[in-house]
Every structure is written in structure tokens, then in C-alpha cells.
Amino acid sequence: MTLKHPFYKTCLLALLIPFSAANAEIIIHGTRAVYPSDAREITLQVTNTGKSPALVQTWIDEGDAKATPDQSKAPFIITPPITRVESEKGQYLRITSLPTANTLSKTQETLFWLNVLDIPPKPSTKDKAAAPDNFLQLAIRSRIKFFYRPSGINEDVALAPEKIQWSSQGNNLLIKNPTPFHITITTISQEHLGKKVNILSEGIMLVPFSEQKIALKNSNIKDMTFTTINDYGGRVERTINQ
Structure with a gap:
């Protein structure tokens, strides 16, 4: 599929789909994440099951599915926030809480959402003359629940x-x-x-x-x-x- 309007060409034609899709090639290991309040950090693994490298961006939001990474005020840092994951390889993400997490409830869980955005590479061809000037690039986002769990909760x-x-x-x-x-x-x-x-x-x-x-x-x-x-x-x- 090709698009002829120059605006799309300059904007990379990245379309964000705010839910997991059947053809997503970046897989999150787990359907939810739990951050105990007394933990120094937790790790989350993602794997690229595709045949090409992928650029992956991750962030945590407070419940607004439309929020961009720069708009999030969630008290967590993900390292690395943007990373290249090679074909059929995995990447561990480190999630660390900020001091402002101390203001969260100490008597009940707080719910956040963890986003993993899979940005596929630009299509290429050996014949540069045949390379498309305009193309449609789909950036697929997966979003899972992220629970901040106070260590002071005594219940199981x-x-x-x-x-x-x-x-x-x-x-x-x-x-x-x-x-x-x-x-x-x-x-x-x-x-x-x-x-x-x-x-x-x-x-x-x-x-x-x-x-x-x-x-x-x-x-x-x-x-x-x-x-x-x-x-x-x-x-x-x-x-x-x-």
C-alpha cells in the first residue's frame, strides 16, 4: 500500500494501535507485572519473534491509554526506555521506582499500565530505484497491568x-x-x-x-x-x- 501525500512521508507514517495485535512480533514475557514497594528494581523480558530487528519503546502510564511517554507522571524509570531488539533475540528491561513512589498508598495496591511499542524497520530493497518513496509503517503497542504493591500489606x-x-x-x-x-x-x-x-x-x-x-x-x-x-x-x- 502506498500513500502519496507528502505529509505522511515526512512523518514516517507511524500509526499507533493501542492494543495487542495478532501480528505483533515483540512478545512480553508475562500478562502483568508486580512491583513490591521494598524492591530496588524488577525486570521484564521482551523477545523479538520476527525475522527483522525492531525498535522497542517502553513506558508506564497512570491509566490514560492515549498518554504519550513524555506526559506520564508514573513514578518509575525503565532502562533502556528505547532499545533495538535483534531478530529472535530477547531484551531485559529494568524498572526502578522513583522517590515519589513513597507518596503512593501504603495500604492497598496502585494500578499503572506498562506499554511496549514495537516499531518495525523501514522496508528496504536491494534495488534502490525500486524502493518505495511512501510506505505505511505500523507501530504496534502492547499494554499490560502494572501493580505497585505495598510491602506492608499482611494479607496473601x-x-x-x-x-x-x-x-x-x-x-x-x-x-x-x-x-x-x-x-x-x-x-x-x-x-x-x-x-x-x-x-x-x-x-x-x-x-x-x-x-x-x-x-x-x-x-x-x-x-x-x-x-x-x-x-x-x-x-x-x-x-x-x-
Whole structure:
């Protein structure tokens, strides 16, 4: 595909896609990252599964998916912020907290988002006369949750889903999270007309000490099951406690 307007040529034609795409060649090792408040730093690995080198830019934002790296006020530094990753090679990224992280809550997690932008190389050809003057370059961004977890929390994060409080209110299911952790629920299954049906149209995330309502198929919540995601990206199914 070629574009003829000179504006696109001078601007590199970089289009930002703010979500993971099926053809992304820079892979993040993990679906989430956790930064314990007493850690000096944590590391995150990315791998280039493509056949060409890629330029990778990383940054952490506070929740605005449209925020650029220079607009972020998240109290973390990633080293290196921009790096070249060779074909079929990996790169470790060091994430360090700034002194301003001390102002974050000491009693519950704080959620940030980690961005990895994959900028592919400019297309080339051995025949310079045949090289395109105008081209479309897609920069694909992956974005994962980044949790800042205070070391003073005495509760076990692995047990947080078991503490969720469930109750039916007419045609709604009330879900309360009484813990200081973020809990991601991917499915909630209920018996309906003799079949087990997932009543979530999409996953939900319960922020610390919050509640949400979703619609029920019927008012009976006995033996309902739900699936959560743990720190390692694994899915764990449990039966709702009554």
C-alpha cells in the first residue's frame, strides 16, 4: 500500500494501535507485572519473534491509554526506555521506582499500565530505484497491568479471590472486594436452563475495597463458579462461597 501525500512521508507514517495485535512480533514475557514497594528494581523480558530487528519503546502510564511517554507522571524509570531488539533475540528491561513512589498508598495496591511499542524497520530493497518513496509503517503497542504493591500489606494475594463477597439482589449479582488487591475476574458461570452459562460479557477488574453489579440469569447463585487471574497470568477457577 502506498500513500502519496507528502505529509505522511515526512512523518514516517507511524500509526499507533493501542492494543495487542495478532501480528505483533515483540512478545512480553508475562500478562502483568508486580512491583513490591521494598524492591530496588524488577525486570521484564521482551523477545523479538520476527525475522527483522525492531525498535522497542517502553513506558508506564497512570491509566490514560492515549498518554504519550513524555506526559506520564508514573513514578518509575525503565532502562533502556528505547532499545533495538535483534531478530529472535530477547531484551531485559529494568524498572526502578522513583522517590515519589513513597507518596503512593501504603495500604492497598496502585494500578499503572506498562506499554511496549514495537516499531518495525523501514522496508528496504536491494534495488534502490525500486524502493518505495511512501510506505505505511505500523507501530504496534502492547499494554499490560502494572501493580505497585505495598510491602506492608499482611494479607496473601493468592487468597484474595476467596474473600470476595457475593450476594444476589433481584436480577443482579453484587460482588464486593474487601481486600487491598486488584482482582481480575474473567468468567462467572451460572446454571441456567440445565446448562452452565458464563454471565460475563467481558472480564471485570475489582479495584481494592470496591463493589460491582452484573445481571443474573436467575436469582440462584448456589454452586456458581468464577475464574480469576493470578500474579503469573494463570487462570484459577473457584466455587462461589455462600
